[in-house]
Amino acid sequence: MNPPAAKLDALANIRVVLSHTSHPGNIGSAARAMKTMGLTQLALVQPRHFPHPEADALSAGAVDVLQAAQVHSTLESALAGCVIATGLTRRQRGLSHEPLDAREAAVRLIEIARLQPIALLFGNETSGLSNEELGKCQMLVTFPANPDYPSLNLAAAVQIMAYELRMAALGARLPEATERELAKLEDIEFFFTRLEETLIDIRFLDPAHPKKLMPRLRRMFARKQLEKEELSILMGILKQINLKGKVKVD
Amino acid sequence: MNPPAAKLDALANIRVVLSHTSHPGNIGSAARAMKTMGLTQLALVQPRHFPHPEADALSAGAVDVLQAAQVHSTLESALAGCVIATGLTRRQRGLSHEPLDAREAAVRLIEIARLQPIALLFGNETSGLSNEELGKCQMLVTFPANPDYPSLNLAAAVQIMAYELRMAALGARLPEATERELAKLEDIEFFFTRLEETLIDIRFLDPAHPKKLMPRLRRMFARKQLEKEELSILMGILKQINLKGKVKVD
Numbered sequence: 001m002n003p004p005a006a007k008l009d010a011l012a013n014i015r016v017v018l019s020h021t022s023h024p025g026n027i028g029s030a031a032r033a034m035k036t037m038g039l040t041q042l043a044l045v046q047p048r049h050f051p052h053p054e055a056d057a058l059s060a061g062a063v064d065v066l067q068a069a070q071v072h073s074t075l076e077s078a079l080a081g082c083v084i085a086t087g088l089t090r091r092q093r094g095l096s097h098e099p100l101d102a103r104e105a106a107v108r109l110i111e112i113a114r115l116q117p118i119a120l121l122f123g124n125e126t127s128g129l130s131n132e133e134l135g136k137c138q139m140l141v142t143f144p145a146n147p148d149y150p151s152l153n154l155a156a157a158v159q160i161m162a163y164e165l166r167m168a169a170l171g172a173r174l175p176e177a178t179e180r181e182l183a184k185l186e187d188i189e190f191f192f193t194r195l196e197e198t199l200i201d202i203r204f205l206d207p208a209h210p211k212k213l214m215p216r217l218r219r220m221f222a223r224k225q226l227e228k229e230e231l232s233i234l235m236g237i238l239k240q241i242n243l244k245g246k247v248k249v250d
Numbered sequence: 251m252n253p254p255a256a257k258l259d260a261l262a263n264i265r266v267v268l269s270h271t272s273h274p275g276n277i278g279s280a281a282r283a284m285k286t287m288g289l290t291q292l293a294l295v296q297p298r299h300f301p302h303p304e305a306d307a308l309s310a311g312a313v314d315v316l317q318a319a320q321v322h323s324t325l326e327s328a329l330a331g332c333v334i335a336t337g338l339t340r341r342q343r344g345l346s347h348e349p350l351d352a353r354e355a356a357v358r359l360i361e362i363a364r365l366q367p368i369a370l371l372f373g374n375e376t377s378g379l380s381n382e383e384l385g386k387c388q389m390l391v392t393f394p395a396n397p398d399y400p401s402l403n404l405a406a407a408v409q410i411m412a413y414e415l416r417m418a419a420l421g422a423r424l425p426e427a428t429e430r431e432l433a434k435l436e437d438i439e440f441f442f443t444r445l446e447e448t449l450i451d452i453r454f455l456d457p458a459h460p461k462k463l464m465p466r467l468r469r470m471f472a473r474k475q476l477e478k479e480e481l482s483i484l485m486g487i488l489k490q491i492n493l494k495g496k497v498k499v500d
Contacts, residue, residue, distance in 0.1 A: 146288040156409045168471040
């Protein structure tokens with residue numbers, strides 16, 4: 001089941017930037033993680049060892065991603081052409097802005113990447129992103145990791161982020177928040193009873209031939225977005241109400 | 251920001267079972283991936299080498315997970331006590347049942363794991379799960395990987411699945427499907443124009459004092475569930491329409 005190619009076009013606009021990576025094996029594993037999710041653009045800022053046989057070995061079938069990787073002497077050069085730099089970081093004090101969780105960030109980033117290039121920035125394995133590097137990021141992202149051991153391997157962090165971006169590109173969305181006071185079921189039932197009576201009263205619904213009108217209305221009100229046909233029904237209802245409304249009673 | 255402990259209790263009911271793992275380093279990396287997301291129960295079925303210094307090295311700060319790992323000679327013994335075995339697999343022909351994607355599977359599994367132990371089963375690095383092992387799974391899970399290179403490293407697969415389970419335990423839900431024909435924006439705008447006119451016409455809306463009525467209605471129609479206050483508004487509208495409807499025009 002291959003997804004429609006256009007949906008995944010955004011992935012070609014995503015650059016993974018690994019800054020000051022110590023272990024070449026991690027660069028190889030990161031390349032593999034990227035390719036499994038359809039990311040191909042890798043940029044390296046002052047890697048300690050690259051190219052390196054260990055990077056090749058751990059990239060497995062993603063040697064092509066390594067071979068196309070660009071090595072840069074500065075972060076500025078690695079980010080050139082991107083409209084947003086997103087830094088992966090642990091939750092910590094003193095960050096310039098609150099990090100988004102990876103899922104929310106991925107949805108936002110894919111929206112941007114459909115039009116323009118973006119960068120994901122991963123710091124050194126031990127020290128993470130420096131304050132200077134963090135300062136160059138317009139967005140920060142974190143994982144909801146175990147607070148007792150939030151120490152993800154570099155390639156594991158790349159893997160989760162690449163996975164979330166692919167899910168977002170494929171159309172995964174965020175569930176809505178539901179911190180609202182919901183109507184009681186019995187009140188909703190009463191509403192539908194009154195709605196049906198009203199629709200009969202204004203002669204939109206023929207009780208002898210009710211068809212599927214009420215189940216349709218129920219589904220619409222139980223859901224989020226209006227369908228075309230539902231909208232036509234609502235318009236029809238309004239037209240009827242309007243006809244009645246033209247008769248002034250006072 | 252530590253989440254409420256009770257939410258994460260389900261993670262203690264999740265057992266990661268690695269079957270016939272060839273490389274001890276992968277066992278160590280998998281243990282690390284598990285611990286970063288709060289999973290601690292590791293079971294190994296006939297690992298080629300275990301314990302092994304390479305496993306310890308790659309587990310980094312998760313040596314405790316390795317030390318508590320149970321080694322089994324059979325899959326049956328590794329699964330004992332679990333109410334469901336979930337096999338991680340690539341999409342392929344001839345599977346007994348269609349795999350779920352990892353996100354949906356995680357939400358379902360966490361619901362079960364809140365009450366009873368469950369197992370995640372990962373096969374050998376090269377050959378994956380055998381047909382016999384697949385036959386012991388009541389649920390299959392797959393990642394929406396790049397069809398040209400779906401070859402995730404074992405620990406990377408553990409990492410994504412552990413991440414999805416932690417997200418689900420923390421309350422992440424699935425968005426609704428939207429395979430529907432949606433109304434066009436201009437049609438929706440026209441609807442709101444007519445709705446407002448109608449509400450004025452039937453004297454529910456006073457154009458001199460419109461308050462927040464129309465923005466409220468817009469939000470309601472753009473969203474999923476009716477709020478109590480929205481329902482009151484709709485009931486009020488119906489009451490008005492009914493008053494007019496009582497006047498017979500024919």
